[in-house]
Amino acid sequence: MRPTTLGDLLDEAALTLRGTTPAEARQEAEELAARVLGDGPAGLDRERVLDGRAVRRLRDLVGRRAEGVPLGHLTGQAAFAGLELVVGPGVFVPRVHSELVLAAGRESVDGVAGPTVVDLCAGSGAIGLALAHHRPDARVHAVEFDPVAADFARRNAARRAALGDTAITVHEGGADRAGALTGLAGAADLVLANPPFMPDTAEVPDEFGRYQPRQAVFGGADGLRVVRQVVEAAAGLLRPGGVLVVEHGHLHGATVPALLRESGWFAEVSCRPDHEGWPLYSSGVRTTS
Ligand SMILES: C[S@@+](CC[C@H](N)C(=O)[O-])C[C@H]1O[C@@H](n2cnc3c(N)ncnc32)[C@H](O)[C@@H]1O
Incomplete structure (x- = not known):
């Protein structure tokens, strides 16, 4: 043979x-x-x-x-925006779509020297670490409530710092406590977030429904439980003129922009698509009120 x-x-x-x-x-x-x-x-x-x-x-x-086991859970690593991150069972494997969220955030602080940035629902730390890599002058805080995921974020943060990136600070706790955890009130230039956003009863591929951590994917009956926390937390963290960019997927292309507008905390609200044209994330600029 x-x-x-x-x-x-x-x-x-x-x-x-x-x-x-x-x-x-x-x-x-x-x-x-x-x-x-x-x-x-x-x-x-x-x-x-x-x-x-x-x-x-x-x-x-x-x-x-x-x-359906995520590739990153089998290989132990995931690429995100040019970085190699350590991942494994218990932490969400970053998706290439979220690089668009990062790109929108980076653009919003283009003209800001030494920006203060908060990554809410940080998981492995992918978005915050990529921001710190591409903007070495940024002060980045990452907030993650799940201890296993926070541990991956800390490991990745240590690895990236050892490779010469600006160190980021990982805070273990809920997005609703982000102000207290980071000590920032009305001082952040940018809040980035990729919270769980699928409704609890949504049918999703096994990769997301069985193998990614449940708390990373599902966000309550309408999917927006953590998104609402993110919007409120961002309103408290951002300075007037600071920007929130929040990923929410195609189900919420109308509801999340409405949430931002109706909060009264955000102006210039817009929703942007992914590479296939589906709604992916929304952004808004913190008002002075
Ligand atoms: C979709 S994953 C995103 C992880 C990472 N930002 C990324 O893009 O790969 C959502 C993350 O939010 C965390 N999370 C869920 N609810 C949270 C909350 N209330 N406060 C903080 N983190 C939360 C989950 O544990 C999970 O790590």
Whole structure:
């Protein structure tokens, strides 16, 4: 019988994985193979003959990924805005969509020297750490209430600081306590947030419904329980003219902008789409009232 090569298994894996595109499936298969073989994806040799143990291990990882286990929970890492972050079971794996939230936030503090920034619902710390990486003059606070996730955020913060990024401060606690935790009142230039926003009864893919932490995905009966906390907290944290950018997904393309406008705390409210044109996040500028 012909020996099994890495190329055979990568082809098999790409068929098994239900990525949104064949290119994504192939990339995920390569990342899993890199995890098994200890090489970077770029160093993979398709002609390499795999022993039985490596074949079983790679097939097991591919099978778990096909069931919906997040790729980051299998590889232990996630890329976000040019950073490699440590992730694992118990913490939300950052999504590429959230890079648009980061980009909007960065744009809003373009002309602000030494901006003060708060990342609410920080998870692994992805958004706050990426902001600190791209804006070394920023003072960044990350707020996360789940102890497991906060631990990942602290680990990532320590790693990024060791690599030379400006250190960020991770606060463990709820978004509703962000003012007390950070000591900021009317002083932040920017609040970024990617809170849980799915209604509790929404049907979501297993990746989100079974494998990502429940408190990272579901936000009460209408999905907006934590979003409301974020809006209120941001109103207290931001200086007049400071900006809130909050991710909320396609279900809330009308409700969250309305929430911001009706609060009376935000003007210049707008909702922006993701790469496919679905509502993704809203932003508003803190009023003086
Ligand atoms: C969708 S995840 C986003 C994580 C990270 N910002 C990212 O983009 O990858 C939402 C995060 O909010 C946290 N969270 C949920 N409710 C919270 C609350 N009331 N206060 C603070 N964090 C909360 C969850 O534990 C989870 O880590």
